[in-house]
Amino acid sequence: MNGVELFLLGRTLMKIGEEALPEPPGGTGRYAGSTRLVLVVASDIADHPDTAVGEIAARTGLPQSQVSSAVARLNEAGSVHTAPDPADRRRLLVRQADEVSERVAQVRAAGIDEALIAALGSDEPRRLRQVTEALDVLARNFLSPSGTPGPRRGDTVPSSE
Template sequence: MSAVELFLLGRTLMKIGEEALPAPEAAGEGAAAQGARAVLIALSDITAHPGSAVGEIARRTGLPQSQVSTAVARLKKAGSVVTSPDPDDGRRLLVRPAEEVSERVARVRATRIESALAAALGTADAAALSEVTAALEVLARHLPPGALANLRP
């Protein structure tokens, strides 16, 4: 597999994932997809590194600080994260997952990919769906979100 093929596969998988996600209640279609990426990336990092400042999340994820700030604001409004002042620097806020899972997070976590995957494959053939799903599970096991940290100096 070439780097280009891997890049295009990654883009395809991302688009299938976006299609599978339940739409936010009050967002424009394009804004929802753009925002969902940043929100999911930020929430994954916040879960892995609770008590981080926005700048730290931006550094680890490679997202611009403005996108992380917007994602944190959306997550806070949805009840998925809480913020508190940094005791060492009152100008910064530290972000951590909320104690209770919000309704939105529960709905997103419960969403399955089968219908979006079937649409992308152009078939509802159970054997094909099973084979691709199994391959995706192997990839997810070996390449979790934290693996990206290995690529950054």
């Protein structure tokens, strides 16, 4: 695999992930492209609790207006909480919610089998199991325990049989 193939694989996996997410509330159909934006912001908040919108914008390279919009959506879904910064009451600090909201639980519980079957064009159990196991290995090596980017320390890659 080369860098271009890895990049294209990453984009394909993102699309499959979007397909695996449950429909947004209100039956408005699939998510708009803003789903990636919200997930990037949520990931940054998970890695940097008690952070300001401007700091998220600086770390992610996203415009502050888009970060504010994403934080508002996450707050509405019960995924994050905002509070005034004690050092500067004009700023809001954002952190993950202590309790998982019903909507967040629904999104996290969404399975990927249907989206993988559609992407593979096959429901052959052996092939589906192989792909799912490969994704599990990648997740263990490239996602933190909170599900955000970053290697997990102490995890080992299972040996191939």
